[in-house]
Amino acid sequence: MNRREFLRRLGVGMGSAAALMAMEPLRVLAQDDKKTVSADNRMTYRVQHGSGEQISLLGFGMMRLPNDQEEVNELVDYAIEHGVNYFDTAPMYMGGQSEVLTGNALSRHPREKYYIATKMSNQNRRLWDFNEAVKMYYQSFQRLKTDHIDYYLLHSIGGGGVETLKDRFLNNGLLDFLMKEREAGRIRHLGFSYHGDVRAFDWLLDHNDDYHWDFVQIQMNFLDWRHASLNTGGWKKDADAEYLYNKCEKLDIQCVVMEPLRGGAFGRMAQELIDQLKERRPDDSTARWAFRWVGSYPNILTTLSGMNRTDHLEENIKTFSPLEICTEAENALLADIADQMSGFPTIPCTTCSYCMPCPYGVDIPKNFAYYNEAVTDHILPLPAPSAANYTEQQQQFIEGYRKALPDANTWARACQDCEECLSKCPQQIRIPNQMSRIVETLRVRKK
Numbered sequence: 001m002n003r004r005e006f007l008r009r010l011g012v013g014m015g016s017a018a019a020l021m022a023m024e025p026l027r028v029l030a031q032d033d034k035k036t037v038s039a040d041n042r043m044t045y046r047v048q049h050g051s052g053e054q055i056s057l058l059g060f061g062m063m064r065l066p067n068d069q070e071e072v073n074e075l076v077d078y079a080i081e082h083g084v085n086y087f088d089t090a091p092m093y094m095g096g097q098s099e100v101l102t103g104n105a106l107s108r109h110p111r112e113k114y115y116i117a118t119k120m121s122n123q124n125r126r127l128w129d130f131n132e133a134v135k136m137y138y139q140s141f142q143r144l145k146t147d148h149i150d151y152y153l154l155h156s157i158g159g160g161g162v163e164t165l166k167d168r169f170l171n172n173g174l175l176d177f178l179m180k181e182r183e184a185g186r187i188r189h190l191g192f193s194y195h196g197d198v199r200a201f202d203w204l205l206d207h208n209d210d211y212h213w214d215f216v217q218i219q220m221n222f223l224d225w226r227h228a229s230l231n232t233g234g235w236k237k238d239a240d241a242e243y244l245y246n247k248c249e250k251l252d253i254q255c256v257v258m259e260p261l262r263g264g265a266f267g268r269m270a271q272e273l274i275d276q277l278k279e280r281r282p283d284d285s286t287a288r289w290a291f292r293w294v295g296s297y298p299n300i301l302t303t304l305s306g307m308n309r310t311d312h313l314e315e316n317i318k319t320f321s322p323l324e325i326c327t328e329a330e331n332a333l334l335a336d337i338a339d340q341m342s343g344f345p346t347i348p349c350t351t352c353s354y355c356m357p358c359p360y361g362v363d364i365p366k367n368f369a370y371y372n373e374a375v376t377d378h379i380l381p382l383p384a385p386s387a388a389n390y391t392e393q394q395q396q397f398i399e400g401y402r403k404a405l406p407d408a409n410t411w412a413r414a415c416q417d418c419e420e421c422l423s424k425c426p427q428q429i430r431i432p433n434q435m436s437r438i439v440e441t442l443r444v445r446k447k
Helices: 003-010 014-021 069-081 093-106 130-144 161-170 174-184 198-206 241-250 271-280 286-295 310-319 328-341 364-376 390-404 431-442
Strands: 036-038 044-047 054-056 058-061 086-088 115-120 149-157 187-194 215-219 254-258 300-306
Touching: 044 300, 054 058, 054 300, 058 069, 058 310, 069 093, 069 310, 086 300, 093 115, 093 130, 115 130, 130 149, 130 174, 149 161, 149 174, 149 198, 161 174, 161 198, 174 187, 187 198, 187 254, 198 241, 215 241, 241 254, 271 286, 271 328, 286 300, 286 310, 286 328, 364 390, 364 431, 390 431
Parallel strands: 058 086, 058 300, 086 115, 115 149, 149 187, 187 215, 215 254, 254 300
Antiparallel strands: 036 044, 044 054
């Protein structure tokens, strides 16, 4: 890419070249065709194509913050000090507290030091009403203590397919309103996040000439790259991350990545898989491998990580300061590990807790987390009931289950198959079916 094209990508004309050159010195990574830059703080940045904004390749996901303002302030202060400048929240996170905590923490810093991303979380039918949705929109400004939203998203399109997409955003005039807000500058960049029915994703991108999406948020990691379409207990996710990423790249729409660690699943991989990674890079965690893999793709604008602990924040910042691009051999190793992981009968829960609260008290994420842990530890699947080790292995599962969920009221057996959780799950998991599977695994057979 020549200098003229580089300036065009940055959104500046040749007459602005002098101003561009006066910016702080940038070190460009050769592997990334000048879309990646590292500043003096060593954090790796990506250039937003339309505005020329430098966005930290590590973004701070604010979904699972500690419910203590001082702790959040400390995390945010450390992140900004070390170059993180993209902070992602939503009205529905922590029952609205995430936006409040985020706004209080960020507003203590100069506004040019950070970019805020929040969402139109109108999944509830009541919020399909235009006036109710607009109330949510303005409430975000108040909570975040800002006069503009840098990156605004239609939240989690795909659930319910194209018809639900149209009811949430088109038939009520809400998308028209948000586009006018972008024209007015109160929204700087407009995009959407996707889970579920790929036809909704395709519909929005196929109409890009009408909407001019500035970015798209997708779930992308080395397992979902080619294995997102696994059967999930009756439903199927319709598209692998490879398809989503490539379609965005063809349209020159940059991607924001969510779930790079697949809800923490990569931290709980089977030991034999961890050993394969340790053999190649003994000092690297599985999280570092996963982040490096995502960051190696040039059309990624930022990679979100929910960092509610200082040690996680520090480790992730080191990974991106600067990012070390994966080699072809490392990519091949991760692809092989993904193939192996795809054979494990885990439940594809990312512990987002969108399904909660359950009206009958079931702790859905904890049930699934323990089940998956038992699979990776090779306690599950149980052998045939006639096998000599069946009783011993089942008892091991039961004892671990009771420790993981000490309150029996939260167990899978409390599920009443009401299906209230189904429409809320971004992973399209057939939750009652999976609860039945857990109940069956816990059932002690009479001799």
